[in-house]
Amino acid sequence: MKRLLVLCGAPGSGKTRVSNYLQQHYGFSRVITHTTRPPRTGEVTGQDYYFETTASFAKQHYFEKVVYDRHYYGSSREGLKRAWQKSPRAVIVLDTQGALTYCQQLPQQTVCVYLAVSSPQTLLKRVEQRSFTENGKKHLQSREGQRDLQVPPALQNKCQVLVNDNWQQTQQELEQLLRANKLFSDD
Template sequence: MKRRGNIYIVSAPSGAGKSTLCQELLTVCPDITYSISHTTRAPRGGEEDGRDYHFVTREAFQERIAKGLMAEWAEVHGNYYGTSLETLEATVAQGIDVLLDIDVQGARQMCEALPECVTIFIMPPSVDELRARLEKRGTDSPETIEKRMANAVGEMDQRDFYRHVIVNDDLAEAVAAFVAVVKGCREGVNA
């Protein structure tokens, strides 16, 4: 009998290195598929439907919500974003693991819809280091950085909701911890 795939939910405050860790995990474990969200926002330069997002109309997204077809969703800055329940179900039924990079609110919704999800929270080594990383990126105004820092504190306060917490202080060590969680879950050790 084919094993059912795992759903790995990864959340972190902005600047904690979640995107880098997810990219590294997908390099080490290329058999994991990365979940592509649905959105009502317009594609940005170079984005492709089905690769970056599934771009849908507001009406189509609202219909999917009404029919219970979204595992999680949120309205952010006037646009909907969310994850298709039917796509997730079909993928894991084939024995394929799925990686989702979603916020704390989305993670809670996902766990209500699919309680077997494996939840992983990425922590920065410290609040000061997080601020330094955000400032070093040079992409945000001081006001935006303050907003991100306030959000980060609220997100980090919810880390106990997650089954696994990885501190991203040293990238190689954090990647090794992330891979260990995935391999442990596949072997039925860390579920």
């Protein structure tokens, strides 16, 4: 059976790092999402995002989409299909609202993991250390950033919480989570 691991959590909780780790060590394919924002230096369409025009964005079939900072972002059925063509185990990084959509629309195939960090100062430090120019405080203080600081009530029984304070411990807990959810095999 094809499975999807949804990673959500606050900015700076480690979603991208965990996604990259699952791809490199466990053969997960990444669901590439769509955006109308321009690529940042070094970003490649089809690898980082599908960079779209407003017109091409409208042609996809989305599970969920949002407008953030005047740009559209969304995850499409086409993107999930492409990921599953590469591997029966796929991973996607979403905000909690997007995670809820997948849990509702693909409940038998979706495993949701909410990444948490014990300290708000750690989140801020991680976001500010990112290599791109966005202001870390602005990102954390956005409506979405504030919403994602905790597991929303609608996701509390749908997501497994993993505290990502120590990378070695996180790796061990990820392996346990993969085994418990039968995400090691192609069954």
